[in-house]
């Protein structure tokens with residue numbers, strides 16, 4: 001029996017915020033449980049977004065994926081990956097693939113014909129994972145950022 005057989009994928013809930021925020025830290029985006037819960041609430045109310053967790057028996061969450069649809073003038077609706085992370089102790093067991101396929105099937109049923117993934121150039125392992133699962137490197141972009149908070153010293 002493959003270990004992934006014990007994994008179930010289900011929509012993430014606000015009660016999962018603690019485990020989800022611990023995984024966000026592994027992705028390199030530390031967030032408090034309170035902020036995570038607030039964002040999960042907003043995402044949960046938005047039909048253009050979906051958020052799933054991969055769970056082992058006894059409610060242990062070992063990964064999450066966020067996918068959303070973007071409406072554009074210059075192209076049909078695109079699905080974009082907002083984030084994907086698997087607990088480092090549970091990688092290379094097929095769980096990332098399960099969550100990515102779940103995101104793709106949500107995108108298909110929500111009239112998106114393409115999935116776009118943006119991944120930092122330093123995440124070489126993740127790039128191999130996406131290519132293995134049928135994604136092709138399309139273009140390289142610069143990312144610009146401007147803080148919109150009142151205190152412009154904060155970025």
Ligand SMILES: CC(C)(COP(=O)(O)OP(=O)(O)OC[C@H]1O[C@@H](n2cnc3c(N)ncnc32)[C@H](O)[C@@H]1OP(=O)(O)O)[C@@H](O)C(=O)NCCC(=O)NCCS
Pocket residue numbers: 026027084085086087090091092093094095096097098118119120123124125126128129132133
């Ligand atoms: C990238 C990540 C999501 C992959 O999840 P995972 O559960 O480890 O991957 P899986 O076990 O589902 O891999 C699926 C397939 O891709 C292949 N694969 C995974 N990583 C690979 C790599 N670095 N090189 C080549 N193939 C790879 C696996 O061999 C597997 O193939 P198989 O199903 O035929 O055995 C996970 O490693 C992770 O969370 N990394 C840190 C965070 C991150 O970089 N997230 C992406 C941000 S854009």
